[in-house]
Amino acid sequence: MANITWKMEDGSEISADVKDGLNLMEAATANNVPHIEGECGGCLSCATCHVFVAPEWLAKTGEIDDIEDTMLEMTDVEREDNSRLSCQIIASAELDGLVLHVPEPE
């Protein structure tokens, strides 16, 4: 279990306890986090679950593989050094307290 917080650009926040093994795109849609769509269900084809990871958490969220790295080029809001596709971050106790910033497309 990990408590995850999503912070929106308007300053609002959503926090939820997420079961181990679920990815954070699924967790976001289940908890009604805006702007996280996850159209492809997490198979790295749509880039609609883009988040910015709070820098101090970046190492704990794991490595970016080649496919994710490529798909991050397709996000609506341009990628930054702390960009991830949240379908590739898997909940575990290690991530308890993780903060994600949700970009808002134009």
Add this chain to the structure above:
Amino acid sequence: MTAPIVIVGAGQAAASFISRHVALGSEQPLLLVGEESHPPYQRPPLSKKYLLGELERERLFIRPLQWYADQAVELRLDTRIDTIDRERRQVISSNGESIDYDKLLLCTGSRARTLPAEIGGSLDGVFTLRSIDDIDRMSPEFQAGRKLLIVGGGYIGLEAAAVGRKLGLEVTVLEMADRILQRVAAAATSDYFRDLHCAHGVSLHESTRLARLLSDGGKVCGAELESGDIIDADLVLVGIGSIPNNEIAQAAGLDCANGISVSETCQTSDAHIYAAGDCCNFVRNEQHIRLESVQNAADQGDLIARVLAGEKVTYTALPWFWSDQYDCKLQIVGLNHGYSQTVLRPGVNPGSQSIWYYRDQQLLAIDAMNEPKSYAFGRKIIEAGKHPTAEEVADPSTDLKALAMG
């Protein structure tokens, strides 16, 4: 009291419509009617990880059941709508209940085409693949050593073939056209997937017509081909395309032609009725098309919520698709209808390549096999309306990112 917006069909288009409607803060109440007993779920994993047993059912659901209640969306599952009464603005369910609508959204999807009963289509052990319930019925039969016969070499059949091999079944695929994927892809893509399946031990027969399925006391036991050859089978999966569920629309007098005809705002020929997803037919680049894909269903559902909220938007989304077979991830962007030539771009790794479809000098679509760069940058290239030359694309040293951004 204003009648609700009624959504008929609880699939991906419905879920996407509801999400956008809620996100826009629209006040009008929603009522979702679904024929299955499940809230909207993802269908693509059915023929992949769900059939393989690697994904729990709960994870198929696009939103948890509680979410609909939290958004004040009324759900009527296990309910089939038989009639639309356009005069009274009501839909009538098979148990005779009338439901008033202010606006009606038809997200009725499509259904799997079946083989006629005269040639064994309704024998025990013959399956089609479309719903959670279909998989739950067939997956106990997917046991190592059994003989699985797949009729139809399209994406559904090939994905199921890959699952069958992974689970240790003997798999035979029959395709009546001269190559698998003929309806949807170029010969080069068919060649790639033929090699992939043959390398994994699938017995693949193209230009091969089924005469009939054979019965052993009401249960399927094999197939007779038109050539007279017999193939043994313990179970049969029929993957020969799908049919749009447009009967209630047609009976209500809405314009239909291979699906429910809709405008660029997904409006049907009745201004109070919209349609989205597999069930509808729309015009793109002066062609009438019907798409069976998550992208199309989700984007059209989303668009209708925006239209009903007063936004001036039209449907122009670029189509994309994907398929997973063994270790190959196929990603497709664009529509290849009417292509005149294809260009093969070699990939960086073994087993990776992409096929670029052109009509004359115009780039239409890309099939990318384990080649996400071709998919991602190709998508940007198409969206930007750029048309790199065949020579540029075929040269593996061409930097696609530079082409896309340049």
